[in-house]
Amino acid sequence: MYNEIDLDIIDINSEPPAEEPFRQYYFMARCREWVRDFEQKNGRRPTACVTTFGCQMNARDSEKLAGILEKAGYQLIDNEKADFVIFNTCTVRDNANQRVYGRLGELGGHKRRNPGMKIALCGCMMQEPEVIEKLRKSYSFVDLVFGTHNIYKFAELLYASHETEGMVVDIWKDTDKIVEDLPAERKYPFKSGINIMFGCNNFCSYCIVPYVRGRERNRKPEDILEEIRRLVADGVVEVMLLGQNVNSYGKNLDNPITFAQLLREVEKIDGLKRIRFMTSHPKDLSDELIEVMAQSEKICRHLHLPLQSGSTRILERMNRRYTKEQYLELAQRIRDRIPDIAITTDIIVGFPGETPEDLEETIDVVRRVKFDNAFTFIYSKRTGTPAAAMEDQVPKEQVRQGFDRLLKTVQDTARSQAAKYEGRVMEALIEEANDSAWEGNPGAGNVSGTACAGTDAAMGTQDTMGAPVSMVTGRLSNNTVVHMPGDASLVGRVVQVSLDRCHGFYYIGHRV
Ligand code: 5AD
Numbered sequence: 001m002y003n004e005i006d007l008d009i010i011d012i013n014s015e016p017p018a019e020e021p022f023r024q025y026y027f028m029a030r031c032r033e034w035v036r037d038f039e040q041k042n043g044r045r046p047t048a049c050v051t052t053f054g055c056q057m058n059a060r061d062s063e064k065l066a067g068i069l070e071k072a073g074y075q076l077i078d079n080e081k082a083d084f085v086i087f088n089t090c091t092v093r094d095n096a097n098q099r100v101y102g103r104l105g106e107l108g109g110h111k112r113r114n115p116g117m118k119i120a121l122c123g124c125m126m127q128e129p130e131v132i133e134k135l136r137k138s139y140s141f142v143d144l145v146f147g148t149h150n151i152y153k154f155a156e157l158l159y160a161s162h163e164t165e166g167m168v169v170d171i172w173k174d175t176d177k178i179v180e181d182l183p184a185e186r187k188y189p190f191k192s193g194i195n196i197m198f199g200c201n202n203f204c205s206y207c208i209v210p211y212v213r214g215r216e217r218n219r220k221p222e223d224i225l226e227e228i229r230r231l232v233a234d235g236v237v238e239v240m241l242l243g244q245n246v247n248s249y250g251k252n253l254d255n256p257i258t259f260a261q262l263l264r265e266v267e268k269i270d271g272l273k274r275i276r277f278m279t280s281h282p283k284d285l286s287d288e289l290i291e292v293m294a295q296s297e298k299i300c301r302h303l304h305l306p307l308q309s310g311s312t313r314i315l316e317r318m319n320r321r322y323t324k325e326q327y328l329e330l331a332q333r334i335r336d337r338i339p340d341i342a343i344t345t346d347i348i349v350g351f352p353g354e355t356p357e358d359l360e361e362t363i364d365v366v367r368r369v370k371f372d373n374a375f376t377f378i379y380s381k382r383t384g385t386p387a388a389a390m391e392d393q394v395p396k397e398q399v400r401q402g403f404d405r406l407l408k409t410v411q412d413t414a415r416s417q418a419a420k421y422e423g424r425v426m427e428a429l430i431e432e433a434n435d436s437a438w439e440g441n442p443g444a445g446n447v448s449g450t451a452c453a454g455t456d457a458a459m460g461t462q463d464t465m466g467a468p469v470s471m472v473t474g475r476l477s478n479n480t481v482v483h484m485p486g487d488a489s490l491v492g493r494v495v496q497v498s499l500d501r502c503h504g505f506y507y508i509g510h511r512v
């Protein structure tokens, strides 16, 4: 994969090169020496576990961390009792931070039983100074801490933590650097995320992302296309183009291009079957993009278009730069041009100053757009954001009630949208084989699989005679999950499936 460098040709006795990515490969080679020593002493390779919190962007970063660990010789496992455990953290809402602290406490217990264990933390949460203070004070057993801007330096930092007693901390405030050609270990052989841009310039007033991920930086289209070509050559059939606001992609490149133009180029790549992307900001979604999607054979029939609120007054306080009417009009334009598209969204309840009337406006938009799915979040105050300084924070009880009302509306529209295709035959990409038989209903997959979403629960089921039938789980172009009889040989293949029965948010079907 990628333009990877063979570690065997690196002279680790020389000085580390200054230029990237060569410098990182040099440190991978030095880490490999450390791994070989470990292996000689212990009669086994050291194990490593990468745990991801948060969004698709973090999931992709974790694949890069795993790629570097693998290259250095670690054995990757899915167990936090490993010799090296790294948490790739999220801080978009406070409960994400609390979860990290809770899990870190557990890691501390593992380390007491295995003092040779190393614990590392990286990602968005580490960009907050108060977090670093708390780690130094209360979690001094952590060995390595770095942030979002220097994640490409992981090999070098890993080496430094082998060489150093105590906590190694390296946090950068910002960067304009993008380092290409580092290894990545994909979670799925047949699909992959691709970063097309990093950071965000929008400064929605509730959101911490621009502060922890920095200003928007775009990768060059030729680097993106080359990466996708290599992935396709390696068996990938579906790509997800990733950015905080993909619709603004390309504007500040030396040779500016639009996101729609990039998609046209990606479409031309032979062997690639499906293209997804996220996230789209409504204010930047162009007619050109709608047209490219409508004409495309490969771009999936799914658009994640965060609404955040349906009240124009709240949207203004959120600094979203569109009105309720503009959002409704945009959604209508999309549905008119691409009738079979699924539109999913994110909504925040309890933003400062939100009244029950504002929430009614949001519910009105949910009913009118008929979202195929929506992630609903309770507003979380993030230190340093403009909204955190707003005085009219909403009482908890009002938020709870509003949240429950909204959730019910969202579930009702999502259910009726999902059922639309019952009886139809559609293409599904098979993502998983579920070898263990399971009695009862397979779990309801989430239809969106977007930012902050959980994974789909999907298991084998039983036929009418009670004998276990092996099942596979696929995803339609519109992102709805479908379970059907089949075996592992189907994973990674696009098949025709009859959508026999809709069970709330997912289908049970069979191949045709
Ligand atoms: N509180 C609650 N939800 C938030 N989001 C971002 N910041 C906050 C916050 N402070 C939600 C938005 C965004 C999604 C990824 O997370 O809905 O689209």
Ligand code: SF4
Pocket: 200, 201, 202, 203, 204, 207, 208, 209, 210, 244, 245, 281
């Ligand atoms: Fe946050 Fe808004 Fe940027 Fe999305 S667009 S990451 S919500 S600031």
